[in-house]
Amino acid sequence: MSHYETIVRELLYQLADDNFIHSYRGSEWLGLAPHIEEDVAFSSISQDTMGHASIYYQLLEKLLEVPVDEISHNRKPEEFRNAILLEEVNGPGDYLNSPKYDWAFTVVRHLFFNIFKDIRLQSLNQSSYEPLVHAARKIQTEQYYHLMHWKTWFYQLMSSTEEARSRMEQAIYRVWRDFGGVLTLGKYGGEMSDLKLIAPEAQLKEEWLNQIQQLFSEVDFTIKDDPGMEKGNGRNGEHTSDLVDALNVLSEVYISDEEAVGW
Amino acid sequence: MEVIHYRELTDEEKYEHFMERIENDEKIEAGDWMPDEYRKALIKLISSHGASEIMGALPEKEWVPKAPTIDRKLSIMAKVQDEMGHGQLLLRVAEDLLKPMGKNREDLLQDLFSKKLKFHNVFHMPSPTWADAAIIAWLVDGAAILTQTMLLKTSYGPYGRALKRICQEESFHAKHGESLVLALASGTEKQKQMLQESLNRWWEPLLMFFGPKSTKDIGHSSVDINMKYKIRFKTNEELRQEFLTKYVEKIQLLGLTIPDETICFDEEKQEWIYQQPDWKKFKQVVSGNGPRSDARISLRRDSYDESEWVREALSDYKNKNQSLVG
Amino acid sequence: MGKEQFYEEYEVFSRKKDGLSLEHRFSLLAPNREMAFVMARENFFRREPIKELWVVKRSDIRLMSQEEREGFKKLDNKAYRETKGYANLPKLWKYFEEKRETGGVNP
Numbered sequence: 001m002s003h004y005e006t007i008v009r010e011l012l013y014q015l016a017d018d019n020f021i022h023s024y025r026g027s028e029w030l031g032l033a034p035h036i037e038e039d040v041a042f043s044s045i046s047q048d049t050m051g052h053a054s055i056y057y058q059l060l061e062k063l064l065e066v067p068v069d070e071i072s073h074n075r076k077p078e079e080f081r082n083a084i085l086l087e088e089v090n091g092p093g094d095y096l097n098s099p100k101y102d103w104a105f106t107v108v109r110h111l112f113f114n115i116f117k118d119i120r121l122q123s124l125n126q127s128s129y130e131p132l133v134h135a136a137r138k139i140q141t142e143q144y145y146h147l148m149h150w151k152t153w154f155y156q157l158m159s160s161t162e163e164a165r166s167r168m169e170q171a172i173y174r175v176w177r178d179f180g181g182v183l184t185l186g187k188y189g190g191e192m193s194d195l196k197l198i199a200p201e202a203q204l205k206e207e208w209l210n211q212i213q214q215l216f217s218e219v220d221f222t223i224k225d226d227p228g229m230e231k232g233n234g235r236n237g238e239h240t241s242d243l244v245d246a247l248n249v250l251s252e253v254y255i256s257d258e259e260a261v262g263w
Numbered sequence: 264m265e266v267i268h269y270r271e272l273t274d275e276e277k278y279e280h281f282m283e284r285i286e287n288d289e290k291i292e293a294g295d296w297m298p299d300e301y302r303k304a305l306i307k308l309i310s311s312h313g314a315s316e317i318m319g320a321l322p323e324k325e326w327v328p329k330a331p332t333i334d335r336k337l338s339i340m341a342k343v344q345d346e347m348g349h350g351q352l353l354l355r356v357a358e359d360l361l362k363p364m365g366k367n368r369e370d371l372l373q374d375l376f377s378k379k380l381k382f383h384n385v386f387h388m389p390s391p392t393w394a395d396a397a398i399i400a401w402l403v404d405g406a407a408i409l410t411q412t413m414l415l416k417t418s419y420g421p422y423g424r425a426l427k428r429i430c431q432e433e434s435f436h437a438k439h440g441e442s443l444v445l446a447l448a449s450g451t452e453k454q455k456q457m458l459q460e461s462l463n464r465w466w467e468p469l470l471m472f473f474g475p476k477s478t479k480d481i482g483h484s485s486v487d488i489n490m491k492y493k494i495r496f497k498t499n500e501e502l503r504q505e506f507l508t509k510y511v512e513k514i515q516l517l518g519l520t521i522p523d524e525t526i527c528f529d530e531e532k533q534e535w536i537y538q539q540p541d542w543k544k545f546k547q548v549v550s551g552n553g554p555r556s557d558a559r560i561s562l563r564r565d566s567y568d569e570s571e572w573v574r575e576a577l578s579d580y581k582n583k584n585q586s587l588v589g
Numbered sequence: 590m591g592k593e594q595f596y597e598e599y600e601v602f603s604r605k606k607d608g609l610s611l612e613h614r615f616s617l618l619a620p621n622r623e624m625a626f627v628m629a630r631e632n633f634f635r636r637e638p639i640k641e642l643w644v645v646k647r648s649d650i651r652l653m654s655q656e657e658r659e660g661f662k663k664l665d666n667k668a669y670r671e672t673k674g675y676a677n678l679p680k681l682w683k684y685f686e687e688k689r690e691t692g693g694v695n696p
Contacts, residue, residue, distance in 0.1 A: 024328060027336070030343055031324045032562075034570030035595075036317070036351045036368075037617050041631040043344035047337055054333050069332040096325060098565050103573050145630065152627045156580045157573070164576035253331040253393045259451045263331035263393075269656050295655045344635075351632060355616050358596075367596050368618060428615070432636075577620035578594035 004195060008129050009063055010081065010188045011197055014235055015120075016056035017082035018182075020072055021243070022113060023049035024250055025086070028095040034103055041149060045110075048142045055135050062131075073254040077244050078237040083182040085109065085175065087234070087243040104164070104171035107157060111150035112175055112212070116182055118143050119207045120198070128196040151215075158219040172223070179227035183208060186235025269296060285493055290420035293359045304488045305419055306360050308495075313353030314375050315382040320346040321559045322390040323399055331393065338439050342400060345432045352425040359421065376564040378551035385468045387553025394454075394461035397447055400440030402465060402510065406472045408433045409505050418493040448517040455518070462514070463522045470537065471545045473506065474499040507535040597646065599625035601633055604641035611643065622646065 001009070026046030033039035057068040064071070080087075086109070091101040121143065124136035157164045183205045185192050193200040216222060232238035253263070267280060277296050284291065291297060320343045327343055330336040358368055374380035385403050390396065411430055417423045447458040474486070476499060489495040497505075507526075514521055523538045547553070551560070596618045602611045614633045619625035625644040634642070653661075668674030 020333075027327050027340055030327055030340060031317075031320045031347060032566035034573040035618075035628075036347060036354065037619065037628040037632055039347045040344055040351060040635075041628045043340060043347070044631040044635055047340050047344070050333065050337055050340070054337075057333065072333055073331070095328060096562070098561070100569055101566070103570055149627050152623050156621075156624070157576055160576035160580035161572070163572050164579075167572065249328050250336075252329045253326075256393075257451055257453045260454055262446050262450060263335055267656060267659055269654075292655070292658070294652065295658075348632060348635075351617065352615065355618070358618070367593065369596065425615075574595045574620075577624065581594055581597075581621040 005063060007188055007191050007195055008132075008197060009060065010186070011192050012056055012060050012063070012132075013079075013081035014186065015124075016053050016060060016072070017080045017234075018086055018113075018117075019049050019053035019056065021080070021082045021246065022086040022110075023047075023053060024246060025088075025090055026110075028090055028099075029101060029106065032095070032099060032101060045146050045149060048146065052139045052142075055139060059131050059135060069254065073251040075247075077239050077247055080234065080239060080243060080247075081186065081237070082234050082243075083178075083184075084229075084231045084234045084238070084240055084243075085178040085181055086113065087239060087246060088178075089242050089245075102167075102171065104157065104167040105174060107150060107153045108168065108171040108175045111147075111154045111215075112179060113182060114143065114146050114150055115211050115215075116204070116208050118147065119204055119211070123199040123204060126196075127198060132197070154215070155219060158221070169221070172221070176223060176225070177228045177230045180229035181231070181234055183227060184229065184233060184235055186233060189235075285418050288418075288493070290423065291418055292420050300488060301492050301494075302360060304485055304492065304494060305422065306357055307485060308489065309353055309360070309419075309422055310357040310371055310374075311381050311383075313350050313357055314371070314380050315386060316346050316350035316353060317375075318382045318386045318559060318563065319403075320350070321562060322386060322388070322555075323396050325390055326393055326396040329393065330396070335443070338442075339396060339400075342436055342439050345436065349429045349432070352428060356419075356421045356425050372567060376560060376567075378556075378560065381549050381551070384471050384545055384548045384553065385465075386559070387548045387551070387556045388464070388468050389555050392457050392461060394447055394457040395464070397440065397443035397458065398461045398465045400436055401444045402440070402469055403472070404433060404436040404440055405510060406469060406502075406506050408437060409502050409509070410473070413497045413502065414495055416493075416496065422494075444517065448519070458517075459519055462519050466522050467540045468548075469506075470503060470540045471542075471548075473503040475542050475545070476500045476503075504535055507537065511535070595620045597621070597625075598648070599629070599644045600647050600650065601625075601629045602643040602645065603634060603637075603639050605638055606640050609640075611641065616647065619644075 023046045026042065026049065029039075030043050030046070031039060033042050053072070054068065057072050060066070060071050061068045088109075090106060091099065093099040093101075118140075121136045121140050124132050125140075127133050127136070154168075157168050159165075183201065185198070185201045185204075189201045192198050198204075231240055269277070272280070278298055281291075281295075281297060281301075291301075323339060323343050323346070327336070327339050330339045354368060354371060357371065358366075361367070361370070371380060375382070385399075390399065408430070411426055411433065415423060415426050415430060417426070444458065447454045478486075486495070486498060490498075511521065511526065511528075526535065526537045528534070529536050548556070551557075597620060598616055599619050599622065600616050601614045603614055604611045617625060617629060617632055619628060622644055625646075626642065629642060629644050630639065
């Protein structure tokens with residue numbers, strides 16, 4: 001594999017794993033959302049997002065000559081390149097037993113990530129890696145609805161009861177403490193931008209901060225510090241036990257029968 | 264035809280006019296006058312149909328994060344999402360019927376939590392393996408398609424319209440289920456065994472799904488009332504026979520064994536002979552005492568309670584918004 | 590009480606594609622129209638194409654009573670509003686055409 005391809009692979013892992021783990025967390029909400037109509041809407045977004053992961057995994061499949069499901073369902077946690085924020089559980093409890101899922105955290109994580117995802121896709125539109133340009137253009141078509149959906153939830157919860165405002169602010173602080181892990185491109189970031197695969201990390205971050213400031217000004221909220229990376233850098237293979245647990249669940253059936261050739 | 268002035272009619276005349284409409288196969292709409300018996304029968308049928316969809320999402324939901332591949336994760340998510348969507352359609356129909364009684368969705372959900380609102384026996388049962396997701400999608404949905412298709416011509420307009428949407432989506436569920444079952448049936452010994460064990464678990468609940476043959480089995484039945492008002496058109500047994508005709512051969516073709524040695528088609532009587540399920544157990548299960556009833560109801564109730572603040576917040580947001588607009 | 594405010598009924602209308610009219614699809618419960626709009630798309634159009642989507646609060650709609658539904662009937666004597674009420678025209682044209690052939694009418 002050429003050096004260029006090695007760097008492409010690193011970036012593809014970030015893009016695929018971000019979307020995969022994020023949609024996995026979304027899928028745990030299915031049937032448990034605050035309102036039946038919202039349950040249906042939210043599930044579409046989780047499906048779209050998993051579809052985006054699948055598009056990126058297919059690019060990896062071509063590059064690595066390893067099947068999509070082997071890449072997505074049978075890698076060690078340290079081989080994942082998603083941001084740690086996206087692997088964090090939705091709340092205490094699991095999806096089968098008394099889940100105490102946090103809707104405020106879900107709204108904030110989804111909106112903030114989707115704003116970044118949008119910026120990243122725009123940059124990928126000019127990537128030197130042609131297959132990525134095509135993938136980005138396809139994925140962008142579904143972003144409009146996702147952003148509209150999460151913005152509606154964000155504005156309304158930020159402008160309603162005191163309790164909701166306080167829960168939302170707590171969620172913003174929590175997401176903020178680790179959003180740096182989403183914004184980073186990891187240890188190969190410099191090479192990614194040198195090879196014109198994606199815009200430099202600093203530029204993506206600046207654009208994201210601009211858009212977030214705009215959003216905050218509309219709901220009368222400010223935050224001074226830069227987003228942190230308290231739990232580590234997932235782009236470099238650092239992860240929490242939340243990812244280990246998630247991978248055990250999501251691959252339970254896939255790895256349960258070594259002889260199985262199909263499911 | 265002369266114009267009917269409802270205010271001037273006696274209850275008897277209203278009833279007569281109503282039955283005339285039923286006989287003429289007219290569709291009844293939400294705001295129409297209807298006998299209490301009709302409204303109650305509809306509420307009972309449609310709200311428990313809706314609750315069954317919402318609760319029916321849960322056994323398969325258990326397998327959503329665990330589905331073996333990305334494609335399976337996507338299709339089972341879409342399938343469970345549809346169940347929630349069908350719940351939405353049906354609860355809307357039930358809610359409009361309950362409105363004159365001052366009730367709304369909140370009341371329906373509370374009735375579900377307190378076991379007052381019943382749902383199908385099958386959704387009280389455990390789904391311990393991936394093969395259960397396959398059997399549910401293929402056979403439970405297969406059974407549901409037969410019931411729902413029969414209800415399409417129902418005399419209640421809004422129910423018929425909801426069912427039309429539902430039946431369109433059920434054809435996707437059938438394909439999804441078939442695809443899962445075919446993959447396992449043509450897989451390894453371990454996969455085949457998992458499928459067989461799941462069929463063994465689900466066979467009796469599947470026969471129960473259509474309800475007892477006669478009222479003797481559980482002591483009461485709303486089938487007669489529903490037939491009188493053309494809410495439904497077939498008996499439980501007719502539907503069960505249709506199910507057996509449609510699936511027994513297919514199940515055997517896959518190399519699976521139906522856990523009933525007596526099952527056979529009686530050519531003379533032109534009907535299936537089968538081992539009667541335990542109707543006492545059925546009654547117990549649907550009253551909320553099945554193996555997974557409490558766990559699933561708690562899951563639904565806990566998640567509902569956990570997000571109470573969200574519903575309160577949005578009610579408040581709307582109020583603010585309205586006062587701004589004036 | 591928040592609950593009733595949250596469960597407000599909205600009617601959903603959509604136009605599938607260019608050249609078609611808006612049609613009623615179904616109803617949903619939502620706390621306000623922005624939420625109703627956002628949820629409507631995926632509740633009713635996750636498989637269908639959609640060109641235009643409207644949500645309307647049901648209480649803003651002037652609905653019909655049963656009496657009105659049954660009272661809105663008409664006699665079948667209004668052929669004059671339709672083309673079928675003018676079936677004799679070709680015969681009249683033919684009359685003039687025949688007349689021209691026999692040189693009866695000047696242009």
